[in-house]
Amino acid sequence: MNLTQRQQSHLFFTWSAQDRAKTLEITDASRARFEVAGKGWVWDLESQVYNVNVGHKHPHVQARMIEQIGALPAAAPNAVLEIRATLGDLLAEHTQMAKAFLTTGGSEAVENAIKIARLATGRSKIIARKNSYHGATLAVLEIAGDPRKQPFVANMRAPLHIEDPHPARAPTAARASDWLESLHELVAREGAQTIAAILLEGFTGTNGMQHPPADFWPGVRALCDAHGILLIDDEIFSGFGRTGRWFARDRWGVKVDMMTIGKGLTSGYAPLAGVMVSAALAERFDQEVLWCGLTHYAHPVSCAAAVGSLEVLASEQLPENAERVGQVFERRFATMIERHACVTGQRGFGLMRALELDRGADEIVAQAWELGVFLPARGPMIWVCPPLCLREDEAETIADLLEAAIVAAA
Ligand SMILES: Cc1ncc(COP(=O)(O)O)c(C=O)c1O
Structure with a gap:
């Protein structure tokens, strides 16, 4: 029995049929990323449940x-x-x-x-x-x-x-x-x-x-x-x-x-x-x-x-940092809207952002995961809500990976 099965034996997962629950075995975390058993480090664009504002393990x-x-x-x-x-x-x-x-x-x-x-x-x-x-x-x-x-x-x-x-x-x-x-x-x-x-x-x-x-x-x-x-x-x-x-x-x-x-x-x-x-x-x-x-x-x-x-x-002036780093995403998303027909719009403020697609997000979410980005989504919307300690150069890296995922999914 692996760890997931052991946990599933006696604890419920939330918001899902237990046999279809999306689970991750998280082994470590630092700032805006976490480590998954058998995979490695991924960018946390959901800040766990949109709550790890200062970043992991501060x-x-x-x-x-x-x-x-x-x-x-x-x-x-x-x-x-x-x-x-x-x-x-x-x-x-x-x-x-x-x-x-x-x-x-x-x-x-x-x-x-x-x-x-x-x-x-x-x-x-x-x-x-x-x-x-x-x-x-x-x-x-x-x-x-x-x-x-x-x-x-x-x-x-x-x-x-x-x-x-x-x-x-x-x-x-x-x-x-x-x-x-x-x-x-x-x-x-x-x-x-x-x-x-x-x-x-x-x-x-x-x-x-x-x-x-x-x-x-x-x-x-x-x-x-x-x-x-x-x-x-x-x-x-x-x-x-x-x-x-x-x-x-x-x-x-x-x-x-x-x-x-x-x-x-x-x-x-x-x-x-x-x-x-x-x-x-x-x-x-x-x-x-x-x-x-x-x-x-x-x-x-x-x-x-x-x-x-x-x-x-x-x-650490993290609200101000969220505003600054959010502008990196805003600029990069504007370019994606021009370049990729499937990206139709963007919304949000700071590091509470969404990209709108002309289709369901599943394929892009899967491609992003392959590239090391954990991406929350609902229907045709992708949410970009990383911890507020994210740096501008890290936002550029994530935007590069997201664009690569969009191209791979097209
Ligand atoms: C706007 C808003 N209100 C209330 C809640 C409920 O909070 P909790 O899940 O801590 O009970 C949430 C959770 O996502 C939320 O986003």
Whole structure:
């Protein structure tokens, strides 16, 4: 029995029939690459699950975690610890929001944001985008539109969805964009006074990486202000430098009432996510009970991983690096669109990018793997989301390999 078979005997793989699971035996990793048994080193264009933002095996994050394991590896949720206070300070500094409720994963973070929205407004409805993903638990599957909800849909309430027009009509002085108009219509139809929150990804991930029209974020903010609806920005995928800004929404300069964070918060070194809330919302719970709690709340070792990761993001200026290295891909992809008929477009910001094809991506993914590139894809879209420590010369190398894979697959 090899290692894969041994593991498969007693542990499930995710999101697949167990006999068809795509598995990799990873033996080592460093910065933007990992090593696979029997194959060697490959470029990690998925950053594992879009979360290893600082890169693999960063010594500073490892040291922070080891230090905390030695000092105190377990503590009750309300225990007061230096590492928890330090993380709070760093989160407030980088998010410009008042307080965090911490969770073990992103789905739980979105669930808690919804609970807080319901507690604060006394309303129940949540609006999301049709092409969106907010996690795998039942409550968030019901609200979002990602196809992974399909087996459960029959027993779910109908979601309230903003449709994605393809392509989106840009706003003019006289008329809002399609996206914003469809949201106004939905809110009017449902009754604004029944809606607790509008939940949007800072920048949509594997559901399309579509650039929102310029009036979208400011228009949603104005709509929420007019009707006492809370605005929740889900930055679990797009946060912590991935799009070339600390948070994707920073590009539109809009403030929100809550922001969910995860993935890059610890760069995947330990499980941790959370909900950041505005000062106004935080103050409510000085007197009212916050009906939220978890056994592994603010786990000390996870907090240490987050502190280490945030320190590296800031000291190595990784959001700025993602912006710079992303421009290398943007330039190289523009050339590929000119040269290869099967490459039809590109989308994205920083190191959260997609190449659009005129066909399914399977053959290119297979060729890239032969050339040492691990490439995530869905349908006719290829995702390019490497760790944010990638250098410009490494981006050129990866672009060369991608182009070779495209030629080989043609
Ligand atoms: C935007 C967004 N929200 C929420 C989640 C759920 O996070 P988790 O898988 O940690 O539960 C994800 C995960 O991919 C995500 O991309």
